[in-house]
Amino acid sequence: MAEMYVVNLDRSVERLEMFRQRNAHLKNVHRYPGVDGRTLNRDQLVEQNIITSDLDYTAGSLGCALSHVALWKEAVHRNQPMTVAEDDAIFSHHFESHMRSLLLNVRTDWDFILWSASLPCYAWLDALPGGIGARLQFFTGEVMKHIEEFQAAETEPALIRARHLLGLQCYSISPKGARALLDWCFPIRPMLVDFTGFGVRLNNTGIDCITSGLMPSLKAYTCLPPLVITDDRAEDSVRVNT
Structure with missing residues (x-):
């Protein structure tokens, strides 16, 4: 099973402790120090061709992007799949068993698997042969008041x-998928991402926006029902707008 890393800012000690309390059932989760957007030198990043000078990401969005990028590079370097979670992720108690089963049955050349649901948000799916798509929307509802019920629920997820x-709160990525995303995303730049067939055009305001532009070319999957939800509090998140 793919090694798992949780992205966590050095200054977000309480968030890491909360992650560990909520997800104590997970085994072998490694902390990965997130890139703090407050400390970045944008001029230097432009010189290194990591971003373009006209990129308007917030400090938090840029730090978040570079945190994910660093882990993609690790997946390529190790030539191993990797599971990445942000520190507001809340996992089903059955995540690891479902993950093992689903990975055994998915195509071996998969590139990207999203395990989480960003609430409220959409996922754009391949619904039927012939290029017929469907849009799936998640609603927050009362789920954050019933975290234990979510974690304990018996479900039959499918990929x-x-x-x-949109939303990279928890996903697995293969070395091939990581390499493709690195080639596509650099330099991180302004762009309008067209969701062909859905009538959507999205401005690139975060790493999940730019990755969406490549998803149709990848063997990408989403897990339904999701096995991970997120606590969308902004304070001290790796994505915080600072």
């Missing part, structure tokens, strides 16, 4: 081919 996905 569905996806065209566009």
Whole structure:
């Protein structure tokens, strides 16, 4: 099973402790120090061709992007799949068993699997042969008041081919998928991402926006029902707008 890393800012000690308390059932989760957007030198990043000078990401969005990018590079370097989670992720108690089963049955050449649902948000799916798509929307509802029920729930998840996905709170990525995303994303730049067939055009305001532009070319999947949800509090998140 793919090694798992949780992205966590050095200054976000309480968030890491909360992650560990909520997800004590997970085994062998490694902490990965997130890139703190407050400390970045944008001029230097432009010189290194990591970003373009006209990129308007917030400090938090840029730090988040570079945190994910660093782990993609690790997946390529090790030539091993990797599971990445942000520190507000809340996992089903059955995540590891479902993950093992689903990975055994998915195509061996998969590139990207999203395990989480960003609430409220959409996933754009391949619904039927012939290029017929469907848009799936999640609603927050009362789920954050019933975390224990979510974690304990017995479900029968499946992996569905996806065209566009937003929210990178928890996903697995293969070395091939990581390499493709690195080639596509650099330099990180302004762009309008067209969701062909869905009538959507999205401005690139975060790493999940730019990755959405490549998803139709990848063997990308989303898990339904999701096995991970997120606590969307902003304070001290790796994505915090600072």
